[in-house]
Amino acid sequence: MQARVLSVATAHPPYKVSQPEVRALVEVLFEGLAGLERLLNIFENTGIESRYLAAPLEWFAAPRSFSEKNQRWFDTALELCEQASRKALGLAGLKPQQVGAVVLVTSTGLATPSLEAYLAQRLGLPLSVLRLPLWGLGCAGGAAGLARAAELAQQNPGRYVLLVAVELCSLTFVRGDKSKSNLVATSLFADGVAAAVLGQGAGGPAVLGGFSRLLPDSYAVMGWDLGLEGLQVRFAQSIPALVEGALGPLIEDGLAGYGLSSQDVQTWTLHPGGAKVLAAYRNGLGVDEKSLEAAFCVLKKYGNMSSPTVLFVLERQMYQLERPAPGSKGLLLALGPGFAAEGVVLQW
DSSP: OOOEEEEEEEEOOSEEEEHHHHHHHHHHHTTTOTTHHHHTTHHHHSOOOEEEESSOGGGGGSOOOHHHHHHHHHHHHHHHHHHHHHHHHHHHTOOGGGEEEEEEEESSOOOSSOHHHHHHHHHTOOTTOEEEEEESOGGGHHHHHHHHHHHHHHHOTTOEEEEEEEEEGGGGOOTTOOOHHHHHHHHHBOEEEEEEEEESSSSSOEEEEEEEEEOTTOGGGEEEEEETTEEEEEEOTTHHHHHHTTHHHHHHHHHHTTTOOGGGOOEEEEOOOOHHHHHHHHHHHOOOHHHHHHHHHHHHHHOBOSTTHHHHHHHHHHHTSOOOOTTOEEEEEEEETTTEEEEEEEEO
């Protein structure tokens, strides 16, 4: 039997901000940037109304060292991971001692021992638990992590696997970086955590498998540069065009490995990278409006949280919307640094 997504749960920090609030601060912080007034219009075009941050908005007005930001990442991320994980285990009807493996995805902070070592002991997971930390996959990490968790569950039918994706994107903000990339990032990115339990049993969709596709020589599209103040965003404006153009055939190629095409996908679980990216999915792959609504709703309420965001969309499709028809095919899809597409083929 294929591994199933038995449950999905989410958590977010307590500091909720609206787009106008962030825009007002950015207008002050980016004073002197050429074309600032025109660039600020992006805040009205993202499709985002509110977001959650790991610190009060005024905290970002002062310069912060990498060490200070990373410590806040560790403390906040661990607390939120525990919240989401306990909720996911409860929804699956499992005790922590029944978890045989934990996959933890992040790209916005650093810790050694890695975060899941602390999380496992907080939750009371077996000390023999298999640990798989994944770092550097960015927005694609939630999809890649789901595929790896399903593989572990498939290889070990008696084990339940806990997947946790946590990103605190706001804490990578560099106060002195007045680049256009940094400004765009302030309009989109937010903070959140998603946890999922995979294994044999009843619940959500079965995972038929995953695929990864790299776009050649596209390293500059998205990523981090490491500076004195920490991780500094690298972010191109060409992503929507890539979705409609070069990435479409790569995604079709990934689906073909399962004997499918985009026309066979009845439910799309999409990482909402932004309103323009979602529109590009509609134009490039013919994504249906119901699938887009689920992604747009998460974008509107939470912003782009990087890797957990696609799992927020899956949570909405599993618990808040009418379930897809039993046996129908789905594709969970996210794009990230590489530049890459990570897909997970589902059967509802």
